[in-house]
Amino acid sequence: MPPRARQPQRRPARPVTITAVVDPVAALASENLDDNLYLYDTNRAAGSTGFGTPGLRSLVRKGDTLLWNVLPLECETYVSLTGIEIDPQIAEPVRKVYPGTDIAFWTAEVKQDITEPVPYRLSFLLGTVSTPFTPTARPTLAGPAPEGR
Amino acid sequence: MAQQHGIIVLFDVENALRTRSLDGNTYWFDNMKFLGSTGVGTEHLETIVPGTYFLDGSQATEQVLNWLPAALGSIPPTVPRNYLAEQGRAEERRTLDELAALNTEGGVNEADVKRLQEQVGTYAEDPGGRGFTAAKVLDVTGKATSSSDAYNYPAPVITDITGQAVAEKIIYPAQYGSPDMVYDGWYWAATVDTSRPGVYPYTLHVQLHELVKRNGELVWESVDLTCESSLKIITDPKRNGFTGAGLGVLPLPPVPAPAG
Structure with a gap:
């Protein structure tokens, strides 16, 4: 029997996950999130940089699915990602929850290839403080380096 | 209550499985930056452990570490x-x-059946890893999947702690069962002998899990790797995180602040 032609379908793959590690107790005590926020993504092999800083630069391509989530360093203090502000022409993140929980993540598709790095803003709710914390440093989405550079 | 250090290790599992190494694929944290831990958020964490006494000379409990x-x-x-x-x-x-x-509804549409088949997902077998339960394969958003490219990596499992800090009896690590709601019932902890100041490296033995196809079945294959960190034991007194001093009354206002 001849081998069956392979279906040209898109295989499900993992999104590019951007994880915010937050030390909520230190951030609340010092009222400074910048020094207590560590960003990481799963795309280091592709060229992302700035790991462990609030200025993570994630390397992404058009069509990538992005997922933002939070890992608190202290499980007894509330931390959540409440907002992502980014150029809607690049991505429009939406808030979702892990099914059956109230633990949120945000997800978006990269709408176009990125030529100039796109900074964006993350906001977090910490503890019982009702005003969101927004770090001064901005993470960015960046495209692959252009040919010939 | 004893003051406990939490040492959180974040693993880039995908990279670690690809390179079969934890070099450059771990990020370490503890909640003791205010006491002098260095390298928080990097591969080179040095966890500070102060002495077991307070500023006024009173006895403190021995330091407990949790990984x-x-x-x-x-x-x-x-x-x-x-x-x-x-x-x-x-x-x-x-x-x-x-x-x-x-x-x-009588007539069954083949497309519906196919969709449901995908929704059912896959169970993966565990051919004998440690501390790991066979379960349905989920993707990173909590939905069932049968794709070996999209599955959620299970949390890494610590299998041992060794190295200089253990050999020289600076720490006494052991695995404990726990009703902890966050981690899956088991955790590694150690108490620290603070009588011999110095920097002591230790090795964490970790098992990662990779979903592979074997004889047409999906199975979890365990991959054992190691990574290193260190403890810095100093003779400074322990400090209360609230007051900067020893035990005593916390700096709480005697009456709640009036609602603004």
């Missing part, structure tokens, strides 16, 4: 304990309901 591993790019450990198993079951109940609904 908590997590996988980068996975469902975070903040979901309830047993979440993966519960979520697997919930998906099955939903599929059974939809299957029943198909039957009552």
Whole structure:
């Protein structure tokens, strides 16, 4: 029997996950999130940089699915990602929850290839403080380096 | 209550499995930056451990360390304990309901059946890893999947702690069972002998899990790797995180602040 032609379908793959590690107790005590926020993504092999800083630069391509989530360093203090502000022409993140929980993540598709790095803003709710914390440093989405550079 | 250090290790599991090494694929944290821990958020954490006495000379309890591993790019450990198993079951109940609904309508559409088949997902076998339960394969958003490219990496499992800090009896590590709601019932902890100041490296032995196809079946294959960190034991007194001093009254206002 001849081998069956392979279906040209898109295989499900993992999104590019951007994880915010937050030390909520230190951030609340010092009222400074910048020094207590560590960003990481799963795309280091592709060229992302700035790991462990609030200025993570994630390397992404058009069509990538992005997922933002939070890992608190202290499980007894509330931390959540409440907002992502980014150029809607690049991505429009939406808030979702892990099914059956109230633990949120945000997800978006990269709408176009990125030529100039796109900074964006993350906001977090910490503890019982009702005003969101927004770090001064901005993470960015960046495209692959252009040919010939 | 004893003051406890939490040492959280975040693993880039995808990279670690590809390179079969933890070099450059771990990020370490503790909650003791205010006492002098260095390298927080990097591969080179040095965890500070002060002496077992307070500033006024009074006896403090010995330092307890807890190690908590997590996988980068996975469902975070903040979901309830047993979440993966519960979520697997919930998906099955939903599929059974939809299957029943198909039957009552008489004609069964092949596309619907195919969709339900995908929704059912896959169970993966555990051929003998440690501290790891076979379960339905979920993706990183908590939905069932049968793709070996999309599955959620299970949390890494610590299997041992060795190295200079253990050999020289600076720490006494052991694995404990726990009713902890965050980690899956087991954790590694150690107490520290603070009588000999110095920097002591130690090695964490970790098991990662990779989903592979073997004889047409998906199985979890365990991959054992190691990574290193160190403790810095100093003779400074312990400090209370609230007051900067020893035990005593916390700096709370005597009456609640009036509502603004």
